[in-house]
Amino acid sequence: MSESAEPRAKPGSQTSLRNANQRRVLDTVRRNGHLTQAQISRRTALAPSTVSNIVHELIGAGLLVMEADNAGRRGQLISFSGSAGHVVGIDVGNRHLTVAVADLNQRILAQRRHDLPAGHRFADDLELAGRALDDLLDGLGTARPELLAAGLTLPAPVDLDGRLISASSILPAWSGIDVREEAGRRLGLPVVVENDANAGALGEHAWGAGRGARNMAYIKIGHGVGSGLILNGALFRGATGSAGEIGHSTVDERGRVCRCGNRGCLETYVSSEETTRLLADTHGPDLTIPDLVAAAAAGDVGCARVIGDTGRMLGTSVANLCNIINPELVVVGGEISRAGDLLLDPLREIVSRYGVRGSVQDLRIEAARLGIQAHVAGAVILALQHAELPAGAGPTR
Ligand SMILES: [Zn+2]
CATH class of the missing domain: 1.10.10.10 (Winged helix-like DNA-binding domain superfamily/Winged helix DNA-binding domain)
Incomplete structure (x- = not known):
């Protein structure tokens, strides 16, 4: 910066x-x-x-x-x-883009969410984000020059310099792009880029279920599955920015080939696509996760079973994670987390079975309080952290 x-x-x-x-x-x-x-x-x-x-x-x-x-x-x-200025948070997902404008008092003043087509491209996404941003600023009576920084979150691993790490990323059309540099040039702002699970961890830690937690894991379940780790009060990104890839922990090495190239990764069992695929024959091919959660809440046995099994499948990997980092709190995010205890009770049961007693006896497992807002909230927090504040006010100025 x-x-x-x-x-x-x-x-x-x-x-x-x-x-x-x-x-x-x-x-x-x-x-x-x-x-x-x-x-x-x-x-x-x-x-x-x-x-x-x-x-x-x-x-x-x-x-x-x-x-x-x-x-x-x-x-x-x-x-x-x-x-004093504003910041922007942009959350690009597999099929959505959310843009939020916040003031420096950590308040989101306006935001907009757009659906995206499959295989959406970087240039189109940034153009859409720019248009959405201008509309939001118009509505707020604010101008672009008052923007200090943008946070951009992606469903892909991001290195410490803001570049996508993996070519097998969930955003193939973004592969090889220096996202921080390019987005900064297109938006005309300093941009900080982060993986969406890490951003979700920041969002829930600052404003959601994780407020005040010293050590917590945020588990994101969506098209991809990942985690963001807050250790000793700060985001832990690892040596290359790739920490927390729980979605690629091996559940069965003879399982299906995952987009990462390994077999039987957790993600191949619990991603949104896998969860809805299980119900395609009985509930139709167009079932969405919100449909599934609503049906389970209304007493649909098949939907409740699939949600419970998702919790159980997550349990072993979450127990292993807890044995290693010993968090006080696990926050589960993504659309399926709206199922609440239908998802979390089976998860808690497996974590208490496979977790070392000292690691999990006081562990709390909760649903994300910000819901699908957690990632854009994290993007705003990142922008706030990186905004260069004007200073030097005073008599000698
Ligand atoms: Zn994998």
Whole structure:
């Protein structure tokens, strides 16, 4: 990401110190949302008088605002002003594209979801995302120059430089593209690219079922199956960005050949396609996962059986994962997670059977609270983390 366009202050000078302190205040408000000046002071370890000066400078520069706390308990709360800038989250799935615009106070202001054809191409997707973005900005009365960064999530492994790792990816038409570079050029913004299971983990950890969890695994069940790992409070991406590929853990080495080239991977048993395929003869070829979940909830025995079996198939791989990383929480996401305990009870039973007691006795297994929103929420969080905030406000500016 490019450095700030601010003229560089000499290291160690008063101006450089004030800029550094401003950044600490801005970053603290960005990470935590609304805070009192006393909370900012504690979290930045800056003196209350220093915080007060900086906050007033940043209010003067139009970046921060001060509002009364609605609950009336904590005094004035500091947050970003509407004109401080916005970020974009873009979630590209196997058959959908969602674009969301958020402010710097971690609020999604507007979003739009589009269906995509099979085999959709990168250039078309980015063009659609650009049009959707312009429409959303029009509706909000905001302009492109106010955008600071975009987060883009994909159902494919992404390396630490934002490139697709695997040629056998779920997005064959995206193969070989330097997604971060190309998307950045097309959108005219700094773009951070992430795998959708990792983004889902970030989303659920920040805003959903995983709030406050120190160690958690997010399991995404969709066209592909993957996991995102939060370890010691932060996303764990592994040496190359490929951590968490639970969908390609081997269930039966003599099973069907998987798109990764191995045989009998978990994904070949529990992906959306496999789940609906099991019911094609009895329930028709066009059954979707939401149909399946609704039918099971209404008492359809076959649909309930398939959902329960999906939970059981997941169980062994999730137990193995828990034996290794010992999370306190497993969050299950994707459309099928709306089945709730129909899916989760069989999963819990198998995890408690195959998990080492010390690893799983206090483990919670829950459905994603953000549902299919988890990935675009993660994209927004990534954009917020990578947005270069304007700073350097003050008398010497
Ligand atoms: Zn595989």
